[in-house]
Amino acid sequence: MYKIGEVISKKRTALGLTQAQLADALHISFQAVSKWENNAASPNIEMLPRLAAVLGTSVDALVGYNGVAADYDSRYLSEDYYWGLQPNRLCFEIMKLLPPVRPFRVLDIGCGEGKDAVFMAKCGYLVTAFDISETGLEKARRLAEHNRVDVNLIKADLVDFCPDRSYDIIFSSGMLHFLDAPLRKEICENLKAHTVTGGYNVLNVFVKKPFIVRAPDSTRDESRRFPWLSGELFGYYHDWLFHTCREEIFDCNSGGVPHKHCMDTLIAQKIGEGERL
Numbered sequence: 001m002y003k004i005g006e007v008i009s010k011k012r013t014a015l016g017l018t019q020a021q022l023a024d025a026l027h028i029s030f031q032a033v034s035k036w037e038n039n040a041a042s043p044n045i046e047m048l049p050r051l052a053a054v055l056g057t058s059v060d061a062l063v064g065y066n067g068v069a070a071d072y073d074s075r076y077l078s079e080d081y082y083w084g085l086q087p088n089r090l091c092f093e094i095m096k097l098l099p100p101v102r103p104f105r106v107l108d109i110g111c112g113e114g115k116d117a118v119f120m121a122k123c124g125y126l127v128t129a130f131d132i133s134e135t136g137l138e139k140a141r142r143l144a145e146h147n148r149v150d151v152n153l154i155k156a157d158l159v160d161f162c163p164d165r166s167y168d169i170i171f172s173s174g175m176l177h178f179l180d181a182p183l184r185k186e187i188c189e190n191l192k193a194h195t196v197t198g199g200y201n202v203l204n205v206f207v208k209k210p211f212i213v214r215a216p217d218s219t220r221d222e223s224r225r226f227p228w229l230s231g232e233l234f235g236y237y238h239d240w241l242f243h244t245c246r247e248e249i250f251d252c253n254s255g256g257v258p259h260k261h262c263m264d265t266l267i268a269q270k271i272g273e274g275e276r277l
């Protein structure tokens with residue numbers, strides 16, 4: 001369960017501040033800070049913006065509100081599957097490259113309602129999948145049950161997710177544009193480090209192009225989307241073997257207004273140090 005005290009304590013420690021120093025900066029007693037951190041009391045509403053500023057974070061982060069999660073929770077509320085049930089074509093590309101002749105391990109990041117995770121589990125992969133939307137995960141659980149497959153479904157945020165093991169395939173579709181630019185390199189390095197030698201990362205990202213105008217209807221999550229630079233994803237994987245490296249411009253009709261998007265897709269393989277092809 002979310003506890004504001006843990007967030008305050010974590011952010012304060014990361015900044016190397018003592019409780020007394022944080023209290024001084026806010027002109028309050030250190031006992032008040034101690035009470036917050038022990039969840040014996042909460043900062044009042046006027047204090048939140050000052051506290052967020054001193055801790056270098058946002059009020060949303062302090063109070064545990066994630067706008068992207070809330071947005072997707074509401075999209076996933078209906079009985080229908082928002083993204084449909086047709087697996088992403090990348091799943092078929094994965095099957096060609098690493099057919100499930102044994103239960104290879106797959107990590108699906110930002111799995112939404114689980115259509116791809118469940119499909120891959122049905123094909124014989126051992127799938128772990130995570131998302132920040134509990135509503136999406138609930139539907140993914142139902143889909144797995146309906147298809148009589150096991151998928152390890154976890155609620156987690158990629159920003160602080162630390163894989164507990166390495167995977168043969170790390171897959172993410174339609175999610176990485178929620179990562180703020182300064183986080184991307186480190187997160188890609190983390191994914192690379194948690195991929196077995198010979199394994200694959202299969203990723204796509206929306207990219208900016210000066211000649212593609214922002215969708216006139218601007219989808220609801222547009223303000224929290226951070227399109228990547230064209231080719232940026234490929235650069236982070238410069239030391240891996242590329243199997244697919246493509247940039248596509250495609251039509252979209254979200255909100256009933258025709259517009260275009262540009263997407264970079266990468267399927268890259270980790271080659272062992274010193275290995276020669």
Ligand SMILES: C[S@@+](CC[C@H](N)C(=O)[O-])C[C@H]1O[C@@H](n2cnc3c(N)ncnc32)[C@H](O)[C@@H]1O
Pocket residue numbers: 068069072083088109110111112113114115116130131132133136156157158159172173174175178
């Ligand atoms: C466009 S949907 C794609 C869902 C799924 N991959 C699919 O193609 O059906 C993006 C998903 O990423 C999730 N998401 C956004 N930011 C995330 C984060 N930081 N960590 C984990 N999941 C996230 C959203 O909740 C949403 O379900």
